[in-house]
Amino acid sequence: MKIKKFKNKSFNSTKSIHSNCGVFGVYNNPDASVLTYYGLHALQHRGQEAAGIVSCEPEHKGIKSKFNIHKDLGLVLSVFADDKILTDVLKGTSAIGHTRYSTTGSGDNKNNIQPFKVNYKDGNLALSHNGNLTNTNFLRNKLQNEGTIFQTTTDSELILHLIAKSREEDIVNKLLDSFSQVTGAFSICILTDDKLFAVRDPHGVRPFCFGKVDNSFVFSSETCALDIINAEYIREVNPGELIMIDRESVTTGKEKSFRISEVGQYKHCIFEYIYFSRPDSTVFGEKVDKVRRKIGKNLALESPPPVKDNEEEKKIGVINVPDSSNTATLGYFNEAVKTNKDIKHEIGLIRSHYVGRTFIQPGKDKRKMKVKTKFNTVKGVINNRKIVVVDDSIVRGTTSKLLVELIKKAEPKEIHLKVTSPPIISPCYYGMDFPSAEELIANQHDSNVEGIREELGVTSLFYLSTEKLLDSVPYSDPKTGYCTACFTRDYPIQIEGLEKMKKEQFDD
Secondary structure (H helix, E strand, O other), X not given: OEEOOOOOOOOOOOXXXXXXXXXXXXEOOOOHHHHHHHHHHHOHXXXXXXXXXXXXXXXXXXXXOEEEEEEEEOOHHHHOOOHHHHHHHOOOOEEEEEEEOOOOOOOOOHHHOOOEEEEEOOEEEEEEEEOOEOOHHHHHHHHHHOOOOOOOOOOHHHHHHHHHHOOOOOHHHHHHHHHOOOOEOOEEEEEEOOOEEEEEOOOOOOOOEEEEEOOEEEEEOOOHHHHHOOOEEEEEOOOOEEEEEOHHHHHHOOOEEEEOOOOOOOOEEOHHHHHHOOOOOEEOOEEHHHHHHHHHHHHHHHOOOOOOOOXXXXXXXXXXXXXXXXXXXXXXXXXXXXXXXXXXXOOOEEEOOOOOOOOOOOOHHHHHHHHHHHEEEOHHHHOOOEEEEEEOOOOOOHXXXXXXXXXXXXXXOEEEEEEOOOOOOOOOOOOEOOOOHHHOHHHHOOOOHHHHXXXXXXXXXXXXXXXXXXXXXXXXXXXXXXXXXXXXXXXXXXXOOHHHHHHHHEEO
16 A cells, blocks of 8 residues: 655644543542642653543532542643642542543643543542543434533543443442453553542553552553552553542552453554653563663664764764663673674754743744754764764654754765664554654655665664564563554454444555
């Protein structure tokens, strides 16, 4: 198949890849909101558009339980800049939180900020969701025909309506009934008046873990958020599992587990290992740092660094694009140096961690300025030297081109770009913010690497093969498998309207 050519189409955005959300939940802790705040802080990399927390003050002396909420656009630090929000507003012993990067629903619509909180016939209900549902249109039409009125444009709201409309009697059966109707990727925390639930889709697309701190139960998108509050990692929320925590769980110290459904093979998002998850996290049962190093090692085996032209030439510099390729670059160098002693691991790019979000970037100069405020070169490391640059991925290619321009100003002899993922040729419908197919640089060049190399302006370009990528990741369970749809167009979970979208984007 070939991508249709889109004339007069601009591809100037420097928007990078994003995962859509970070999810966190705490049960049975007097400082539940404070712990959730720190958990969201650790998950900030998963969503930087908005943040929110819902807390629950439990029923006490005949007074019904009360849900409190605070959420807004912005980073966690700015949304909760006033300490009194956590101490005076978000009171309670249970809480759930959310950091958002929108993939479904407008990013600047405050109604779309999670957690969502509702009151229905059985009490209070709040929800935080990481992932994307893939039968959204079907469910929305069904619910609208039944008279449902929607307050947001997100897929997550659909789940609340399904729960509220369920004819089942108790909350567990309501949840099992509701999640039997949805497809897609979801790692979700649900808070009720007296319980905390965690639920994960049967394919286990997004990571989700479970821990304890003292006598409190904690759920998180990644283990790095458990570490920040000194919580003990217990295990993953299993694919297709619904976990319930209630007062009995506090007494026994044990969670209660239910099954949504089973699948023959899990389909973990392989991009969590390449880019999304923090290297200090454990996801899908394996340490991210370890996997990224192996990805870098396999990249070195497939594409070793160049050799020196003569003895007087400087050693070849191996540098990373900070921060997501830091660990993979170590793996690359440690493997490559075994057979090429004329290479040296260098810090050639410095990243500023204090770059604010840029809302308006019209014009080429402002796009360049965004890259220049984010990165700067160490000119003495790069000048008059062959440079190997290790990066995690190339999406539109715009940021890569601007980065290459920046490196060229330091006057290297050659630039060899090595990428720890295969060419991205397809959008994601499971919770990653990849652009449409026609915007991807690999599609604009019909996956011709030489054409991409020429456009980027580098001496050589190499992508890790899908085979070596799959060889790099762990298979800790007999059912372990990975979603590689963004590289292969092989979508493991049914997506409504996919064939129509393919027909619109691809020629037969």
